[in-house]
Amino acid sequence: MFLLRLIIPDRPGSLGTVATALGEVNADIHAIEIVEHRRENGTAVDDIVVDLPPGVLPDRLVSACNSVDDVEVIWFSRYGAGGGLHMDLEAVEQMTSAPSDAIDLLIEQSPAVLHADWAVLLDGTGSDVKVVLETSATPEFGDVASAWLPLEKATILDPPAGHKGLAESVLVAAPLDSDRRIILVGRRGGPEFLGSEVARLSYLASLAVTIRATA
Known part of the structure; x- marks a missing residue:
């Protein structure tokens, strides 16, 4: 593919x-x-x-x-994301069918929805930033993730210079139920995320939080 x-x-x-x-x-x-x-x-x-x-x-x-x-x-x-495109509506359908798992499903589906390589849920509500959930191919972050928090709105992030796993990646992130809990999505090498893709991730993140609240 x-x-x-x-x-x-x-x-x-x-x-x-x-x-x-x-x-x-x-x-x-x-x-x-x-x-x-x-x-x-x-x-x-x-x-x-x-x-x-x-x-x-x-x-x-x-x-x-x-x-x-x-x-x-x-x-x-x-293209290694499973041989087909998972559109936004398919992701929403999966989330609404299992509301308590909505955020987990968003992490799982985001690489396919956005034609990316990996996605991760980062939680910085405690003293350290933790990886709560990640898809395959997600790189190690070390202590660089703390620089991205708090995150007030969906945005494109600059990869840390010299970081072995992220230096060649393009990154987009959106807050979830807190400005210190975010979904981060990455593509190795590009293409750059477009404004419409940032908006889509923001919408899906907000929707996942709303759907989970109904569980």
Whole structure:
């Protein structure tokens, strides 16, 4: 599986043209998600998850997209989050089906929802910042997490310089039921989190807290 993040013209037919170009290199499109509309310049940011048959070089995906007028590939990588996109509504459905586990489910689902590599629940309500729950591939934090707390609102965080596990990552975080309990989500190497993705994480974090309160 591969993930392509594209900037395309925000007009009818643009996405279909990209899909046709990918089909010409025998790419099998598994999912498409509109990440952000950029109305100021008439473009949109789309994520496309595709698979390729054996023997087809991944570079052909980029070449196919670049062959379409006004389309720009801003990110391309292997996609290891389970072979499909878990949209926000699916995460909400899971949380509402098990309200007492809503925050745990948000941590579990966030890497897939945001096309990231890992997510972690950090708790700094005591004397030390503790990792309460983490997904696979979450790096060790050491004592750097204390610099992120308290966190008043969802925001992009700067990785600590020289930290072996985080230096190449992009980070986004949102407070949960306290400004010292946060969900932190990371991507290794990029792409940068967009403002719309920060807003989505903020919404889902608030919703998880609300749903858990109904348990």
